[in-house]
Amino acid sequence: MSFAVQAVGALLPSVPLLVGSTAVGLAADFALHRWQRNMAAALGKLHATVFVRQIVRDLLMMVGLIVIEDQDYEKKYLSLVCGLLIFYALHFACQAVAMLVRRTRTLPVVTRNIDASQLRLSPAPPALLMQRSGQRLLMFSLPSTAGLLTDATGGSARWAAAGIALSIAFALVAIGRLLPRLLPGRRPVTNEQALEWFEAWLAEYQPTVGMYFSGGTSSAYQANMWLEPLARLEGRPLIVLRERFMVRQIASTDIPIVCLPKVADLMRLEQSTLKTLIHPSNSGKTSQVLRIPTIKHAFVNHGESDKLSSCNPYAKAYDEVWVAGPAARQRYALANVGIDDKDVVEIGRPQLDVIEPYAGAAAGPYTTVLYAPTWEGWDGNPGNTSIIEAGENIVRTLLADPGVRLLYKPHPLTGSVVPQAGAANARIQEMIRAANAVRAAEHADERPAPSAAAELTRRTAELDRLTTSSSRTSADDAERMLLQSAPEPGRAAAVAAATAAWGAAFWASFPAWEHQIVTGARPNVYACFNAADVLVSDVSSVISDYLASEKPYAVANTSGLPEQDFRDAFPTVRAGAVLTPDASGIPALLESVRHPEKDAYAEARTELKLHLLGPSDPPSVVRFNDAARALCAAADEHRAGMAVRALAGIPRQRDAGATLESEHVRG
Template structure:
């Protein structure tokens, strides 16, 4: 009986070890990837990848067990221990070799024709984000250029969020040694979507490339007039409102750096919601979206701590509405999220007749929600300006009891109603938004100020600006990566 037990344990150990080694080998390959191209992955030894070797040990163990004798079992166990030690040693050496060969494999990816001919690059880093939504929102506009480009990622966890495309590949620069050039030789323009400090290293290392800040939204918040913006060669902005914002906040930037490109992610309204008051009696959709608290108090406009009050007064407004709540993606990592979630659940547990409520999935596209909404409730953020493009009514939250003097620095608020700090006036504000809509004329005027491309075909202004940059380049030939490293 003891021999049978040993036999079963040995067989299970062989199978488990074989599975673990192959899985660890796959994990190491992903953890040391140099690009989205499979050919640039480090190839593990066959002893780690081939399941036939594990099957051979299983066969030995089974044959040894069939003899029901201690000596065959001992021989089988010794084979297992020896082979396992060999595989673990190979696994450790493979991991070391994969890391050491990273730069060489990265250089091999640069020889791929799609990458070798790419004149545009997008650099992205933001370790705090679970998803790279700041960058992925620009994929469609860049793909629409019909120009090959590369995406340079600092965090490997973000790679899985970039779908395969015939126009771009992703390069991973997380393991690149300090001061090592990593742009393809053909690069003429590098786009950025945030003001992470790591951007400065890329700019400094590539003085012969045009560096353009896109940002991931246009808002009246401090990130949209960050003094760091002055280091870029050009700033692509939605409209005159964005340009005036820098000057209004004392950030001096040469006017010739700005390019008005609108928001290419936004399609012009195609339905009557944008220009006419909603019809009485029809069911409407109210979307509530929050921003995140940010890193500094002067950029904290987040209404998440008041979300339960806002949603309570919304669902109890007496309107036949479908309510959708979409928190900012970073909110789910906030220490107070569980408490917020519980309070929101309590506030929406008992819904009046004719009212529905749901929490938006974190992956839901905010631009799709803009289209679905008849009214948006949101914080001071880029969401306000993006939604302004639709022409539909909106309500701005007021978690800190803003004064009139304070709001003068936030012109985007003028096109919408301002909620009370306790949100108690939401029923009357929703009644106006879904009825007379008294701010419609002011909203249309503000939209023209915010979007310099309004009325033009979608993405036309953005494409013109990109093509103008590419045509203007007359750059000296850069040295190949290997020569730069040697220097």
């Protein structure tokens, strides 16, 4: 619209239209690059890049100025046009130099919590010069645009010339900042030097057990839930990533992190002391690390449920499948997807230690209900999530009860596959905000003291400092380089303490009657478990994890199955209430929570907890460590066998049966 109005203002000519539309268009471009980067990228795919937009904007300004003058414009504006052309040429040159500098700074390995000072890496140039070419063009174009606008309002052409000259100066300064980075003495180490340093570090650190993860930004939670259990394992843990951006998404931890984007560099782990890798999820790149014969692999999953994804046939690619309890073992056996029972190891869920046990009826005037629907999944099954068919009914019914405080925590991927799920999620959040507005008017005098909000602000700043400091953001913003800092011992413990303090401050910062929409990383789902009196969810791993508390729960049935068939198909439902899409069972559910003597599923929850999560003795942490130790021993045995076969001259490429037979004969 701004371009259309600018064209009209240039051709009429109308100075107010020309100046106003140019200013609006430039402001809109800045807003796109600041808050709507996806829209800016979409425009780029239509070839309406920021460069095209800016040059059209300048072209229309020049047309307007020529029409306004209507005489002697050749001499007056030819120099201005030439100046703009010079500026755009310098912009291209700056971008080319930035690409060359970025290429020299893109090393084959990215690390975090590892002392990389031996590489003597220099700080990266400002991100505005290195990566944000669109913002750079808009920023550097401001003086030239301002000069042209001044000329259009009746000022002298000298203002336009001065503005263009200033834009050219900015571009020259930027190029001057970047060019020295290409000198031989200013370049970082070569790829081979970086890899040699990495191999030397591996030999010194001697990792034994690690976690392998590959995925998108929204899937980082799958890896983060295993950080604390991994840190408590015996040996020297390591985290192996494949995407550079993921280095920043891993939560604060003391564990060394390495990112190896290329397969050839990943294969260097074969010569390391790394024996075992756990895998929280499957990805296309998982098959690449499975090629390393010296490492044993265990699939631990990021959650267990009755959904088909919890018995994926891909799991047979791993040496072992570590599950929580007997239920998962039975699930794999019934699915008949090629997983041998001997390869299934029950370890419990070590990350559930933070969940508090059931303490009986809710204290206080409000019953806290956690509604945590899962996402729609990849298979298109309408019964995966309740948010589309039942979500608004569930939330509407809960909000209608004056004694309910609702915690709404949707799955991070909600709406990523089915747009209707995203739309329902937005409507639900709007319903909750409206309900809070009504309650705020009713409880105007019931607000926490201002000191509570101040305490939350202080705790947030403290936690942010611990989780976003230089030792955490070791990967690339624009530079894509290794961080020259050693790990800080005790950081994980400090983060854990700060997180607990932040959680206490968070729940104390709002009144007991206020509903909450929880979509960020904090508080996590386990903290919401502890705050809730009852859970409403779908068939998902949320149910299995929540059972660690033995609190009441309900499952929404949007599968179309009768209730008994639904319970038979999904064993995790058998110890909870089943809600129909109209949410008519909500009042009875709340009654059973408020009056525990009416709770018909208490014993069933205890039995189901044992079935899903296994026994409490030995603790899950101990069983997890025992499984890791046993798999490391198997890796040692396998390496010894490989060494024997190498001495015997048996090619490693032989199939397993022939190799074993030959080894038996030689023995």
